[in-house]
Amino acid sequence: MEPIISINSLCKSYKNGFIALDDVSLTINKGEIFALLGPNGAGKTTLISIITGISIPSSGEVNVKNFDVIKHPLVSKGMIGLVPQEVSIEPFETIISSVNFSRGLFGKPKDVKHIKSILKQLSLWDKRNSKIIELSGGMKRRVLIAKALSHEPEILFLDEPTAGVDVELRKDMWKIIKSLKNNGVTIILTTHYIEEAEYLADRVGFINKGKILLVEDKEILINKFGKKTLSINIDKKIISIPKTLIKYKLEIVNSGYTLIYNYNINNNKTGITSLLNDLSSENIQLKDIITNQSSLEDIFVDMVS
Numbered sequence: 001m002e003p004i005i006s007i008n009s010l011c012k013s014y015k016n017g018f019i020a021l022d023d024v025s026l027t028i029n030k031g032e033i034f035a036l037l038g039p040n041g042a043g044k045t046t047l048i049s050i051i052t053g054i055s056i057p058s059s060g061e062v063n064v065k066n067f068d069v070i071k072h073p074l075v076s077k078g079m080i081g082l083v084p085q086e087v088s089i090e091p092f093e094t095i096i097s098s099v100n101f102s103r104g105l106f107g108k109p110k111d112v113k114h115i116k117s118i119l120k121q122l123s124l125w126d127k128r129n130s131k132i133i134e135l136s137g138g139m140k141r142r143v144l145i146a147k148a149l150s151h152e153p154e155i156l157f158l159d160e161p162t163a164g165v166d167v168e169l170r171k172d173m174w175k176i177i178k179s180l181k182n183n184g185v186t187i188i189l190t191t192h193y194i195e196e197a198e199y200l201a202d203r204v205g206f207i208n209k210g211k212i213l214l215v216e217d218k219e220i221l222i223n224k225f226g227k228k229t230l231s232i233n234i235d236k237k238i239i240s241i242p243k244t245l246i247k248y249k250l251e252i253v254n255s256g257y258t259l260i261y262n263y264n265i266n267n268n269k270t271g272i273t274s275l276l277n278d279l280s281s282e283n284i285q286l287k288d289i290i291t292n293q294s295s296l297e298d299i300f301v302d303m304v305s
């Protein structure tokens, strides 16, 4: 894996003394989709603002392809596209002129073919002559992506790309993000929709109160921390757990008609076979058994709390 962004011991404290980032170190690999997850105020936007050269760190350094973002801001900014959290676009511009303008800001010559291909990919081509004010919220978000891609960046930051977007459009956005990755763009996104990270990300990072809590490959994370639960529906109501079953730490739910058993999928012995045998010895008849695997969301909530 080739690193494309290296963040070393980054700290950011604001004028009022508030520490928004506390010794953050992180490497982003070329071609990956990295999802940064954290509650409101965790420091996600602050981190993105520093990498993209909008904000200056108090200490530490960020290199984009070995170019220090403070010493070589123009070079690093040229490699980066940013879709900001807040939607703010000149309302009376047309889509096409707004996107062309963004490209011009990076000193790149007009490229009708490139802009057309981005707008087509984002299903905005037919609307290219519409004014921004005439667009829906979801379309405006797509215009922001088009603007961010106008100068052909290798790295794209998406700060909550699907906040306030309906389910269908969110799925469209996911497709767009995956196809950008397939075209070789490295993507860093923040989101409050954990299912979005679960679907899109190759790696995830958890941040809370300005500190990175964990960075891990998504699949490894789900396997490593993944707990499974077995819901056992029984035919007769149970009020208390028989002595022989206490060791399984079962939970009684559903007014006594369901027993919940938690187990770790990484243990050699899950204990399921012996539990089922012991239930049978206690003459507890099973009606149904359902397994559930903990999601990235459960893992995240566990970590942050």
Ligand SMILES: Nc1ncnc2c1ncn2[C@@H]1O[C@H](COP(=O)(O)OP(=O)(O)OP(=O)(O)O)[C@@H](O)[C@H]1O
Pocket: 014, 015, 016, 018, 019, 020, 038, 039, 040, 041, 042, 043, 044, 045, 046, 047, 085
């Ligand atoms: N200019 C500023 N001055 C003082 N504090 C600030 C400033 N900008 C941000 N903060 C604080 O820094 C913390 C991190 O903010 P940031 O916007 O990075 O959070 P976030 O993780 O992006 O949250 P959200 O999920 O709500 O977008 C917050 O507590 C915020 O109030």
Ligand SMILES: [Mg+2]
Pocket: 044, 045, 046, 085, 159
């Ligand atoms: Mg934010």
